[in-house]
Amino acid sequence: MARQPDGPPPPPTVQKLRLRYTKRGPLRFASHRDLARALERALRRAQVPMAFSAGFSPHPKVSYMGAAPTGAASEAEYFEIGLSRRCDPEQVRAALDASLPAGIDVLECVEAGEGAGSLADRIDATRWRVDLPGVDAGELTAAVAELLARDEVMVAKRTKNGTRDVDARAAVVTASVAEEAGCAILQVVVRQLTPTVRPDDVMAALAVVADLHPPLPPRAVREAQGRLDDSGNVADPLGPDRVASSCCQEEHAQV
Amino acid sequence: MTVDSLYPQLEPLFAQVQKPIQYVGGELNAQTKPWDDVAVHWALMYPDAYEVGLPNQGLMILYEVLNERPDALAERTYAVWPDLAALMREAGVGQFTVDTHRPVAAFDLLGVSFATELGYTNLLEALDLAGVPLHAVDRDESHPVVVAGGHAAFNPEPVSDFVDCAVLGDGEQVVGDITDVVAAWKAAGRPGGRVELLARLARVDGVYVPRFFAVSYAGDGTIAAVQRTRDDVPARVGKRTVMDLDEWPYPKQPLVPLAESVHERMSVEIFRGCTRGCRFCQAGMITRPVRERTITGIGSMVDAGLKATGYEEVGLLSLSSADHSEIGQLAKELADRYEGTNTGLSLPSTRVDAFNVTLANELSRNGRRSGLTFAPEGGSERIRRVINKTVSKEDLVRTVTTAYANGWRQVKLYFMCGLPTETDEDVLEIADLAVEVIRAGREASGSKDIRCTVSIGGFVPKPHTPFQWAAQASAETIDHRLKVLREAINADRRIGRSIGLRYHDGKPGVIEGLLSRGDRRVGRVIERVWREGGRFDGWSEHFSFERWTVAAAEELAPFGVDLDWYTTRERTETEVLPWDHLDSGLDKEWLWDDWQEALSEEEVADCRWTPCYDCGVCPTMGTEIQIGPTGRTLIPLTPVTG
Numbered sequence: 001m002a003r004q005p006d007g008p009p010p011p012p013t014v015q016k017l018r019l020r021y022t023k024r025g026p027l028r029f030a031s032h033r034d035l036a037r038a039l040e041r042a043l044r045r046a047q048v049p050m051a052f053s054a055g056f057s058p059h060p061k062v063s064y065m066g067a068a069p070t071g072a073a074s075e076a077e078y079f080e081i082g083l084s085r086r087c088d089p090e091q092v093r094a095a096l097d098a099s100l101p102a103g104i105d106v107l108e109c110v111e112a113g114e115g116a117g118s119l120a121d122r123i124d125a126t127r128w129r130v131d132l133p134g135v136d137a138g139e140l141t142a143a144v145a146e147l148l149a150r151d152e153v154m155v156a157k158r159t160k161n162g163t164r165d166v167d168a169r170a171a172v173v174t175a176s177v178a179e180e181a182g183c184a185i186l187q188v189v190v191r192q193l194t195p196t197v198r199p200d201d202v203m204a205a206l207a208v209v210a211d212l213h214p215p216l217p218p219r220a221v222r223e224a225q226g227r228l229d230d231s232g233n234v235a236d237p238l239g240p241d242r243v244a245s246s247c248c249q250e251e252h253a254q255v
Numbered sequence: 256m257t258v259d260s261l262y263p264q265l266e267p268l269f270a271q272v273q274k275p276i277q278y279v280g281g282e283l284n285a286q287t288k289p290w291d292d293v294a295v296h297w298a299l300m301y302p303d304a305y306e307v308g309l310p311n312q313g314l315m316i317l318y319e320v321l322n323e324r325p326d327a328l329a330e331r332t333y334a335v336w337p338d339l340a341a342l343m344r345e346a347g348v349g350q351f352t353v354d355t356h357r358p359v360a361a362f363d364l365l366g367v368s369f370a371t372e373l374g375y376t377n378l379l380e381a382l383d384l385a386g387v388p389l390h391a392v393d394r395d396e397s398h399p400v401v402v403a404g405g406h407a408a409f410n411p412e413p414v415s416d417f418v419d420c421a422v423l424g425d426g427e428q429v430v431g432d433i434t435d436v437v438a439a440w441k442a443a444g445r446p447g448g449r450v451e452l453l454a455r456l457a458r459v460d461g462v463y464v465p466r467f468f469a470v471s472y473a474g475d476g477t478i479a480a481v482q483r484t485r486d487d488v489p490a491r492v493g494k495r496t497v498m499d500l501d502e503w504p505y506p507k508q509p510l511v512p513l514a515e516s517v518h519e520r521m522s523v524e525i526f527r528g529c530t531r532g533c534r535f536c537q538a539g540m541i542t543r544p545v546r547e548r549t550i551t552g553i554g555s556m557v558d559a560g561l562k563a564t565g566y567e568e569v570g571l572l573s574l575s576s577a578d579h580s581e582i583g584q585l586a587k588e589l590a591d592r593y594e595g596t597n598t599g600l601s602l603p604s605t606r607v608d609a610f611n612v613t614l615a616n617e618l619s620r621n622g623r624r625s626g627l628t629f630a631p632e633g634g635s636e637r638i639r640r641v642i643n644k645t646v647s648k649e650d651l652v653r654t655v656t657t658a659y660a661n662g663w664r665q666v667k668l669y670f671m672c673g674l675p676t677e678t679d680e681d682v683l684e685i686a687d688l689a690v691e692v693i694r695a696g697r698e699a700s701g702s703k704d705i706r707c708t709v710s711i712g713g714f715v716p717k718p719h720t721p722f723q724w725a726a727q728a729s730a731e732t733i734d735h736r737l738k739v740l741r742e743a744i745n746a747d748r749r750i751g752r753s754i755g756l757r758y759h760d761g762k763p764g765v766i767e768g769l770l771s772r773g774d775r776r777v778g779r780v781i782e783r784v785w786r787e788g789g790r791f792d793g794w795s796e797h798f799s800f801e802r803w804t805v806a807a808a809e810e811l812a813p814f815g816v817d818l819d820w821y822t823t824r825e826r827t828e829t830e831v832l833p834w835d836h837l838d839s840g841l842d843k844e845w846l847w848d849d850w851q852e853a854l855s856e857e858e859v860a861d862c863r864w865t866p867c868y869d870c871g872v873c874p875t876m877g878t879e880i881q882i883g884p885t886g887r888t889l890i891p892l893t894p895v896t897g
Contacts, residue, residue, distance in 0.1 A: 026262070034515070043565070101282070102281065
C-alpha cells in the first residue's frame with residue numbers, strides 16, 4: 001500500500017500577493033531557476049505564511065512570470081504567491097526584501113484584486129535598455145533605422161532542440177537610440193512571441209541588417225513589462241490590482 | 256596598500272561563459288571586509304567546481320572562524336571551468352575570489368582543502384591563473400603561502416613541490432595559529448623573508464613544511480629515509496584535534512548560494528571521528544577519537560542554521576550518524592519540533608542496521624519515503640570480515656526488507672570491489688543479495704514497485720589505514736568483476752529489472768591510487784598532466800586515463816618505478832612509507848597488526864563500547880573519546896513556520 005500523509009490537508013490559499021522585484025548588479029547572471037530558489041528560501045527566512053500544495057512533497061504556492069534571461073538585468077520581474085493567512089502586503093514586501101541578497105530587491109507588493117484578472121494576461125511586452133559599450137551611436141542609429149525599415153529579419157536562435165530561425169523584426173514594436181556618458185544605448189520595446197525574442201536576438205538582427213558587431217558584450221536591462229497600449233507604451237501590470245485594492249479600502253471605509 | 260577588484264575586467268567575460276552565477280559571489284551569509292582593516296588575508300580554495308565546493312563544510316567553517324577575527328579576512332575561490340579560464344588568460348585576468356573578486360595573488364595565504372587527490376591538477380591551474388609560481392621554491396615574499404589541508408593532506412608528498420605547507424587534522428584552531436605567525440612576521444617587517452616565515456610556520460603544531468625535509472631513495476626505488484634539514488623544526492608532524500565540539504558551533508551562518516549546488520540542504524556535523532574500525536576507511540582512521548556534539552548543541556545549530564538559510568532540509572552529518580549516543584532521542588525531538596513545517600531531516604548513508612530504519616522512519620514521519628541508503632561495502636560475509644564491517648547476509652536482507660515494509664520504495668546499497676583478498680565470488684554475492692532483497696521486499700511490501708540500486712566502485716588503498724600496505728586491484732580486475740556482476744544481475748530479468756547497477760570503471764581509481772600513496776616523485780606526473788591540459792580529474796568528461804598513464808610512464812621511468820609500482824604492488828612491513836613522518840596518532844605497529852588480522856578475517860570491536868585496543872591515537876595526541884549520553888533534552892522553541 002502506498003503511504004498517504006497523515007493529518008488534515010494543508011490550509012487553503014486565503015490571499016494572493018503579486019510582487020515586483022529586480023535583478024541588479026552581479027546578480028544579473030542568475031538564471032530563472034537560481035532566482036526561484038533564492039525567492040523560495042527568502043520566503044521561508046522571512047516567515048511568510050505560504051500556502052502549500054498537498055501530498056508528500058508539498059510545494060509553496062508560487063508562480064513566476066517570464067523571467068529575464070541569464071545575463072540580463074531587470075527592474076521589472078514579477079511573481080505571485082498564495083498565503084495561508086492574510087498579511088499586510090507592505091510588511092511582506094519589506095520582510096522579503098530584507099531576506100534577499102542585495103541586487104534582488106522587492107520593490108512592490110500588492111494584493112491580487114478580486115476579479116481583476118490574471119497577472120500573466122497583463123504582460124505581453126518588455127521595454128529593454130541595452131548598453132553597448134564601444135559602439136558608435138551614429139552607427140547604431142543607422143542600424144536601427146535599417147532594422148525598422150525591414151518587414152522581416154530572420155535570426156538563428158539557439159533553443160533546447162538546436163537552432164531555430166526566428167523573425168526578430170516581427171517582435172520589435174519600437175526602437176530608438178540614446179547616448180549616455182559616451183555609451184550608445186538601444187531602447188527597444190519587444191512583443192512577447194513564441195519563441196521569445198530577447199535582446200540577444202535583436203542584436204543578432206542588427207548584425208544581419210547592418211553588420212553591427214559590438215566589441216564588448218552588450219548589457220541589457222529589462223526596464224518594464226506589461227501590456228502594450230495603442231501608443232506603444234508598456235502599462236504597469238499591477239495597476240488593475242492597485243485600483244481594485246483602493247476600491248476595497250474605500251468600501252471598508254464606508255462600512 | 257589597497258587591492259582592487261577584478262570585477263570590471265571579469266564582467267564582460269562572465270557574459271560569455273556557462274553558468275556565470277557561480278563566479279559572482281553575493282551568496283546569503285557571505286562576508287566581505289575592507290582590505291586595509293586587517294593584517295592577514297586568506298584566500299580559501301576548494302579545488303573543484305563551485306557547485307561542489309560551495310557546500311563543503313570544512314571551507315565554510317574556516318571562512319567563518321577566520322572572518323570572526325578582527326585582524327584577518329577570508330575570501331573564497333573555486334576552480335574555474337575551462338571556458339572562463341581561456342577567456343581569463345586571453346584578457347590577462349587572474350584567479351579571483353568570488354567574495355570581492357580580488358586577485359588571489361594579492362593574499363597572504365592560499366588555503367586549499369583537498370577532500371580528494373583528484374583535485375591536484377586544479378590547484379596547479381589556479382596557481383598558474385593567479386600568476387603564482389607553480390613551484391614553492393620559486394616563490395618570494397610577495398606571493399601567497401600555499402597551505403594544503405583536508406584528508407588528502409595526510410600524504411601531501413605528491414604535491415610537495417607545489418605547496419608551501421600542509422596542515423594535518425582539524426583546521427579550526429590551527430588557522431588561528433597560522434594567522435598569528437603571519438601577522439607577527441609582517442608586523443616585524445618580514446624578517447628573514449619567506450624562508451623564515453615558513454620556518455616559523457613549521458614550528459606550529461600540525462603544520463608540515465615539505466621543503467625542510469629531504470627524501471632519499473634506495474636502489475629498489477623505495478624510500479631510504481626522510482630527514483629534516485633544519486634542527487629548529489620538529490622531526491615528526493602530528494595532526495591537530497579539536498576537542499569539545501559544542502565550543503565550535505560552525506558554520507553558524509551557512510552560505511546559501513544562488514547557483515544550484517550538489518547539496519541543496521543545510522548540514523550539521525553531529526560528531527567528528529569514528530572508531531568503527533572499517534579498515535578501508537581513511538576518514539575513520541585519521542579523525543579519531545569520536546567527539547560528539549551534545550543533543551542540545553545540535554538542537555541550537557539546527558535552529559540557528561534553518562533561520563539563517565531558509566533551507567528545507569537538514570542533514571545530520573558524520574561518518575556514521577546512527578552511532579551518536581543520543582541519536583534516537585535527537586531524531587524524535589527534532590521530528591517533533593519541525594512537524595508540520597515542511598522541514599525535512601535526513602541522515603547520510605548508514606550502516607546496515609535495523610535501528611537505522613527506525614531512525615529514518617522517525618525523521619520522515621510525515622514526509623516522503625523515497626530512498627534509503629545502506630553501505631555494506633563488501634559483497635560477501637567473508638570480505639566484510641576482512642574490512643571489519645561485519646554484518647550477516649541474513650541481517651542485511653532483513654534490514655532492507657524492513658525498509659520496504661515501512662514504505663521505502665527505493666533502497667541504495669553501496670559496495671566496493673577490488674578489496675584485499677577479494678575474488679570474483681565475493682563480488683558475485685552482491686547479485687545474490689540484491690535478488691534476495693527484491694524477492695523478500697516484494698513479499699513484505701506487497702508491491703512490485705520497489706527498487707534496489709547497487710552502487711559500486713573500485714577500492715583505493717589510502718595512507719594511515721591498515722590497507723596502506725595492500726596491493727590495489729588493477730583497472731582490468733575491477734572492470735572484469737563489474738562485468739561478471741552485471742551479467743549475474745541481468746541473468747533473471749523478472750528480478751533484474753528491479754535492480755539498478757551504478758558503477759565507475761576502474762581507471763580513475765588507479766590514478767587516485769597513484770596520487771594517494773605516491774611520494775614526491777609523483778609531483779612530476781601531476782605537473783606534466785596539468786601542462787597537457789589535465790583539469791577537473793574528478794569529472795569523467797574531463798578525465799583522461801591515457802594522459803595520466805603516458806605521463807606516469809615517462810616521468811617515473813628515470814626513477815626506475817612506474818604506475819604499477821605505486822598501485823598494484825603490496826608493501827612490506829619494513830618499507831618506509833612516504834607519510835611515515837606525518838603522525839595521525841595511529842601506531843604503525845597497530846596498523847600492521849590490524850592488516851594481518853584483516854588477512855586472517857579477524858574482526859575488531861569499536862572502542863566506544865569495548866576496552867581500548869591501543870590504536871595509539873588518544874595517548875599520542877592527548878585526546879579522549881567524548882560521547883554522551885548527556886541526559887539533556889531539546890529546549891522547546893518556536894520553529895520557522897511555513
